[in-house]
Amino acid sequence: DIQMTQSPSSLSASVGDRVTISCRASQSISSNLNWYQQRPGKAPKLLIYAASNLRSGVPSRFSGSGSGTDFTLTISSLQPEDFVTYYCQQSYSTLMYTFGQGTKLEIK
Amino acid sequence: QLQLQESGPGLVKPSETLSLTCTVSGGSISSSSYYWGWFRQSPGKGLEWIGSIHYSGSTYYNPSLKSRLTVSVDTSKNQFSLKLNSVTAADTAVYYCARHPHGSGRDWFDPWGQGTLVIVTS
Numbered sequence: 001d002i003q004m005t006q007s008p009s010s011l012s013a014s015v016g017d018r019v020t021i022s023c024r025a026s027q028s029i030s031s032n033l034n035w036y037q038q039r040p041g042k043a044p045k046l047l048i049y050a051a052s053n054l055r056s057g058v059p060s061r062f063s064g065s066g067s068g069t070d071f072t073l074t075i076s077s078l079q080p081e082d083f084v085t086y087y088c089q090q091s092y093s094t095l096m097y098t099f100g101q102g103t104k105l106e107i108k
Numbered sequence: 109q110l111q112l113q114e115s116g117p118g119l120v121k122p123s124e125t126l127s128l129t130c131t132v133s134g135g136s137i138s139s140s141s142y143y144w145g146w147f148r149q150s151p152g153k154g155l156e157w158i159g160s161i162h163y164s165g166s167t168y169y170n171p172s173l174k175s176r177l178t179v180s181v182d183t184s185k186n187q188f189s190l191k192l193n194s195v196t197a198a199d200t201a202v203y204y205c206a207r208h209p210h211g212s213g214r215d216w217f218d219p220w221g222q223g224t225l226v227i228v229t230s
Contacts, residue, residue, distance in 0.1 A: 029213075030213060031213070032213030032215075034216040034217075036217075042222070042223075043204055043206075043220035043221060043222055043223050044155070044204075044217070044220055045218075045219075045220070046216055046217065046218035046219075049214075049216040049218075050213065050214070050216075055218065087154075087155060089155075089216070089217070091213050091214065091215035091216060092213055094168075094210065094211060094213075094215055095168065095171075096157070096170060096171065097157040097215060098157070099154060099155040099156070099157075100154075101154050102154060102155075
């Protein structure tokens with residue numbers, strides 16, 4: 001299986017900050033990397049697909065980059081509703097999709 | 109607007125079969141462009157893909173669950189279902205369904221159902 005490792009596991013920041021969440025794959029996955037946001041008690045929601053494509057309706061302060069094994073999710077100016085948990089997911093191996101362990105964004 | 113809704117028992121006894129259904133509304137499950145997937149989330153294991161099905165009946169499963177798993181589709185009801193047998197406490201989780209394109213790395217999951225908690229307990 002392709003292992004996905006996110007860092008950090010948790011991150012403290014303030015409203016208005018620019019933050020970056022990293023996701024590393026255990027092997028090259030080209031640009032087959034997707035990002036999700038999950039609020040407590042709710043289902044994950046797709047934010048970014050194919051590493052850098054913003055899902056329709058997602059605010060432009062979210063952006064994704066990377067290819068190969070290293071990827072980042074950037075939030076350019078944190079809003080109060082952004083302090084939730086984020087997951088990456090690889091879609092390179094269609095026989096076994098895997099997710100990162102999550103990054104919880106907390107208010108400083 | 110496409111919506112998915114999971115349903116099924118919230119409590120299952122050890123060694124029995126966990127059965128869930130996902131009902132699709134606002135669109136047809138019989139789209140050739142998409143697969144329909146099951147996922148679960150538990151504190152100990154994070155988000156885990158369980159298996160996916162196409163309206164044609166084509167399936168693929170998580171190898172770690174394959175021996176206990178059956179995913180099926182009922183196009184007449186616009187539903188797909190999950191059966192996981194011989195459950196243990198380790199199968200306790202929130203179970204989700206979601207739609208996804210398939211192939212060439214386009215397998216992103218959107219939208220998702222709201223999720224349903226299944227507890228395995230005697």
